[in-house]
Amino acid sequence: MHILVCIKQVPDSAQIRVHPVTNTIMRQGVPAIVNPYDLVALEEALRLKDRLGARVTVLSMGPPQAEAALRKALSFGADEAILLTDRAFAGADTLATSYALASAIRKIREDMPVDLIFAGKQTIDGDTAQVGPGIATRLNMQLLTYVSHIDNVDLERGEITVQRRAEGGVQVLCTRLPALLTVLEGINEMRFATMPDMFRAARHPLAIWDREAAGVTDLTKVGLKGSPTVVSRVFAPTPRMHRAEIIQTQSDQPDDLVATLLAKMFTKFPDLRAAVRPRCA
Numbered sequence: 335m336h337i338l339v340c341i342k343q344v345p346d347s348a349q350i351r352v353h354p355v356t357n358t359i360m361r362q363g364v365p366a367i368v369n370p371y372d373l374v375a376l377e378e379a380l381r382l383k384d385r386l387g388a389r390v391t392v393l394s395m396g397p398p399q400a401e402a403a404l405r406k407a408l409s410f411g412a413d414e415a416i417l418l419t420d421r422a423f424a425g426a427d428t429l430a431t432s433y434a435l436a437s438a439i440r441k442i443r444e445d446m447p448v449d450l451i452f453a454g455k456q457t458i459d460g461d462t463a464q465v466g467p468g469i470a471t472r473l474n475m476q477l478l479t480y481v482s483h484i485d486n487v488d489l490e491r492g493e494i495t496v497q498r499r500a501e502g503g504v505q506v507l508c509t510r511l512p513a514l515l516t517v518l519e520g521i522n523e524m525r526f527a528t529m530p531d532m533f534r535a536a537r538h539p540l541a542i543w544d545r546e547a548a549g550v551t552d553l554t555k556v557g558l559k560g561s562p563t564v565v566s567r568v569f570a571p572t573p574r575m576h577r578a579e580i581i582q583t584q585s586d587q588p589d590d591l592v593a594t595l596l597a598k599m600f601t602k603f604p605d606l607r608a609a610v611r612p613r614c615a
């Protein structure tokens with residue numbers, strides 16, 4: 335079985351700030367990490383490898399620095415890593431990103447057929463959740479989104495059965511391979527890489543593909559040229575005016591707690607006492 339995992343290097347969104355005057359994203363000094371949802375996808379692929387035996391290839395499109403994300407994936411147990419990097423890919427929106435990734439996957443399939451493609455539910459920077467479905471559509475593959483558990487992979491029958499979290503319940507879906515899965519957060523816990531794993535990953539040869547190697551022939555479909563999305567405005571949400579307050583009390587009796595809380599609220603919102611009194615009478 336050959337499993338492909340799409341991973342994206344993202345800025346650690348917990349540390350991103352929006353410039354108060356220019357409203358542009360301030361990326362300077364913000365560390366790059368592997369998109370956390372993609373680590374969940376990778377772990378799921380590695381568990382299938384442990385259980386059934388598989389070759390796991392990780393694929394990322396990004397600047398040369400995205401190599402670090404791929405090396406991390408190799409340290410966890412991926413077998414091969416491919417970095418798609420070319421100036422022509424810069425400024426890509428989700429349409430252009432899925433085009434470039436799908437072209438590369440077609441190339442990968444020429445060497446070895448791909449049975450499963452894993453992607454994260456979404457990224458923590460772009461947050462669109464469009465790239466996975468975009469790849470599946472371009473490659474005419476079965477698509478299973480919001481997967482919360484893989485029940486079975488039957489290679490003989492060429493089928494996969496998964497649980498998918500849907501509104502109001504869980505769906506059990508069975509479809510034919512090859513398929514693309516986007517997986518939910520929290521369905522597994524990422525393994526640790528040992529020191530020898532990290533050394534092995536650091537020495538592992540990486541495949542670096544430019545647009546030609548990725549089989550991209552139509553340059554109007556990649557990068558900024560292939561991106562119809564327009565970002566009209568970036569802004570930081572207005573900070574909340576009210577902060578939560580922790581109230582310390584001497585007693586843990588419910589009556590005392592309620593009395594302390596009411597006293598605090600009446601002090602803060604004097605009109606509240608008058609509004610509540612007739613109801614209590």
Ligand SMILES: Cc1cc2nc3c(=O)[nH]c(=O)nc-3n(C[C@H](O)[C@H](O)[C@H](O)COP(=O)(O)OP(=O)(O)OC[C@H]3O[C@@H](n4cnc5c(N)ncnc54)[C@H](O)[C@@H]3O)c2cc1C
Pocket residue numbers: 340341342369371372393394395396424425426427428429431435452453454455456457459460461462463464465466561563564565
């Ligand atoms: C006009 C415009 C210009 C932009 N310019 C840039 C730019 O210059 N540089 C930049 O970094 N971003 C740029 N972006 C953002 C870019 O659109 C997204 O980073 C990219 O398309 C992925 O979308 P997403 O982050 O919403 O991924 P989602 O659709 O939320 O990702 C879902 C899953 O798809 C996979 N995936 C997504 N992206 C990749 C990838 N690159 N490689 C491998 N797997 C992936 C992952 O498994 C991920 O979990 C630009 C966006 C617009 C609209």
